[in-house]
Amino acid sequence: MSSTDVGLREQKKAATRQALRQAALRLFTENGYERTTVRDIASAAGVTERTFFRYFPSKEDLVYGELLDLVPLVQREIAERPAHEPPLTAVLEALLATAKQRSPGLAVFLISQPERFVASPSRPARPVLFDFEHSIAEALHHRLTAPGGTGAPDGRAAFHAAVWARASVAAIRSALIAHTDHDFDGPGGAKLTGLLREAFAVLESG
Template sequence: MVTAGRRELHKKATRQALQEAATRMFEERGYAETTVRDIAEAVGVTERTFFRYFHSKEDLILGEVLDLFPEVARLVRARPAQEEPYTAVRNALLDLAATRSTGVALLFSGLPSRVFSDPARSAQPVLLELEDGLMDALRDRLTEAGHEDGPALALRASVLARASVAALRATVLTFHALPEEGRTLEAARGLAGQAFDILRE
């Protein structure tokens, strides 16, 4: 008899396997060329099983990407106090790439480029959630650095956070303009570093 605990572990393992298979196939074939059937068959499950975990191929990516956002804010708060805001955000993103490579790879798959490039979609909570989380983290950092909390600080944190997300968005769009053979995680890291260097200038 399978216990509830074992069922949960099996479900978690299946979900992770689907995400990892999707990431690998998106990198190899591209987002548009990879079907739900392809992903399910790679894991040895049916399409019906896939849809028990994800409503769609798009949902598979967005769910994983959204899971990264609280981690970005946590890493920003954890950066050394002497780092300037943009440096802290950049280094937090690079730390994330080192520790959550699967999720970051999904961020640079085909779907997010559509989310980030379509004005109608980019106005949705996908990016707003990241902006708001960064805003709170940066406001905390500025307060701890001795800045007086209030409307002026809230505006400063908001501008810094939303500019940081704009730099990330530009990174994703520039990444997808590269020749296919140049779209590596290392290239994404390099572009992110350059984008935040531009902000600091």
Template structure:
């Protein structure tokens, strides 16, 4: 056990599979949460694998049991958020307009994770190899499609017309574009500016620019 987190390194071969899996899940979550916090506090480029492991209470060897690199953690972090965002959009109050539902779902995710979602805040420029690989390139498509599907569900839960499907597609991709604009604006700020910037306020401003 390191820093209060039980890791794979502490598990003996006789441990029951259920407990072993729970320990793995806890360690995985601790690493992701530590990375999310450090990426926001000190920036993606300045954060090392050692920093993330220490913040999660594990050793670097344990980190590499879960992720090939810092970049692969970022890819997985974004991937894990995509279905959560879709679910949050679907569960927003029915009276909310589509883009308002997307905006509020993003803000909900920020509350759940106690920080702004990784897709809004982190990532160096240019993107690292893991984010420009085939899997990384499809992240944006997967994000857009999840948002479009969730908005289409809100607009027409069953048998949408061509016009309704087009509306969901336009609104969803416009909303994702607003989120990408927030991320790009944030990553071009100096470290001092990033430390004093309210990213969630930037999200609200971006959607105001879309008229929502």
């Protein structure tokens, strides 16, 4: 097989994977995560169920893949926030900025039930949450130690960054659970934004 054929094959595989992800996120948004089946996703993407399983072992794996793709985007947004912003404010505004840029991707926080965000039969929760927390902690640590940053006691910047990162993830999860419990309207809406802002305000006021 020539290099050209290999390149075209890889392009086709990438296009199929992207089509499945876009179809899934659209259906999750329109119909809800639980009510969307693998058959629905495959049909919307114009492929068979067998093809779906060549790319994703399950719906859960598709969702977690989207979440992991967001990790560097949120990290970059945190790094680009104004240096004078408090750490929690920087995380919140970075999260909302990412939602505006990548709303279909950020919808994974909403379209899956919080329990599935925390744990999945096909993928342990710890690596997913750890990667997300770790990326936030890295970005906050850089802010604390950079010239003009908000600062931290000598030798404690890494620890403080880790605490803020884990607190931020807890606030995000709390907002999502409240969003699900109250059956608020679709992902990325004003009601969810309000819940996120309220959750972070609780942390800042505590």
